[in-house]
Amino acid sequence: MLKLHTYFRSSASYRVRIALQLKGLTFESIGVHLLREGGAQHSPDYAALNPTRLVPTLQDGEHTVGQSLAILEYLEETHPTPALLPPDAPGRARVRALALTIACEIHPLNNLRVLQYLTQELKIDEAAKTAWYRHWITLGFTALESLLASSPETGTFCHGHTPTQADCCLVPQVANARRFDIPLDAFPCIVRIDAACQALDAFAQARPELQPDAA
């Protein structure tokens, strides 16, 4: 059985949980608590499994895959149905670019270890940390909203009328934005797509609060 090393609040883990649910794949969930006792991601066992010391990590028999987007692609290649990428190269490029806009331009800047560096090394206060967090989400969502609202390829979901890798990345990022009370009024297309996703059972099952390690 697939094993997913995950943290319930990690949005990178959340992306993979959604993809696994959409593809109807059962998996063993192994909690890696990022905050407890200095962070379980720094344990020798986990660091040996994934030297980046980040979650998630997927284990598929003898194969170990880190990096959430690499895991999404791996699942796409090993379990192609239902597809989370469109069939045409330009469509696939659009979906990947949307996913990467979240995964490269928003999420890495608001990651736990970056927030820790800002407060511990640069000694910024809580207000400056919140402003930093909001800045990168707002900047990224402004670009995403434009990409989504301006394209005839946007449908019920980010690309057409079935969920793709882009939706797997969008929903966890919206959840982060809501957790930090970031106003989303300027992003109607993002809010609409998030609601359409949340109505699907696969997205609901992947929610942080429903995970075994959320207790």
Place this chain on the structure above:
Amino acid sequence: MLKLHTYFRSSASYRVRIALQLKGLTFESIGVHLLREGGAQHSPDYAALNPTRLVPTLQDGEHTVGQSLAILEYLEETHPTPALLPPDAPGRARVRALALTIACEIHPLNNLRVLQYLTQELKIDEAAKTAWYRHWITLGFTALESLLASSPETGTFCHGHTPTQADCCLVPQVANARRFDIPLDAFPCIVRIDAACQALDAFAQARPELQPDAA
């Protein structure tokens, strides 16, 4: 002909230039100067083409693709030979994870706009900015070195004996590290692979200083 909107010093642009050279694809290079006159990436024309206001952007006839890794995948699908991904799903996952470790965990934190936020909004001094820059490269390279040095799949290049997407990402990141005088003694595998890449004409042709917009 393919058109690449690029900035000579952008390491994301550099990744795509390497892939285009490896695949023997001719392209028109359109310079987007990130520093001149407040940044050409913020011009209305460029923001309309790519709302993230980041380089690179590839134009292939009517299709526009942003995000360097989405562009690498698009080129792989539209121009499969020579392949920059291995044929097997676990190998492809490994290459993508290596590429994403650079593209998600190192590069976004040291991007121009992030450094600008640190100095303009958080008012950190030059020494703190340099320490920030070095911190994320050193942390990321430590993980990468471990991933590369520990795997029998590492060869002359990051994966086997022909260049892949991982090498397209590694070389520009090493160039950034060298530009900021970051010691690389702790990363012998990274240094060895970078040297193997630099010996290839495709990598040499993609170097920042040889680009038309470097003048």
